[in-house]
Amino acid sequence: QVTYLGKVSTTGMQFLSGCTEKPVIELWKKHTLAREDIYPANALLEIRPFQVWLHHLDLKGEATVHMDTFQVARIAYCTADHNVSPNIFAWVYREINDDLSYQMDCHAVECESKLEAKKLAHAMMEAFKKTFHSMKSDGRIHRNSSSEEVSHELESDDG
Secondary structure, eight states: OBEEEEEEEEOOSOOOTTTTHHHHHHHHHHHHHHOSSOOOOOEEEEEOSSEEEEEEEOTTSOEEEEEEEEEGGGEEEEEEOOSSOTTEEEEEEEEEOTTSOEEEEEEEEEOSSHHHHHHHHHHHHHHHHHHHHHHHHTTSOOOOOOHHHHHHHHOOBOO
């Protein structure tokens, strides 16, 4: 269980270490200003090959019908251990608009601990690897990359 901090559009095409710091600080500030008391977990994040599910929870902590789905192949970057809080896990997602243009959004969740945030980063890295391997073996990816280049591209930066 996590607390979903929200999303904010981000710019750029190069996603390197530190690229989520500014968006995470913005989301963290909005979150800390909005809460009057300790904010309970409001979502359940489930990372699987091909898809990440963010189940929204009601005030009783039960899953609602509202769920956000993210395709792993469209996640450009993920990381844990931000300066503002080591408990934050964030990912950059390529959202495709109705007119087929796209935008890059940084999503962030607050976890119960730094260890939980790092576990999510490692789970996302495994999902990347499984998704990429499957897409390559299905013929959906036609690149002649060495396995070292591929594993480097799919590594998460978890601090």
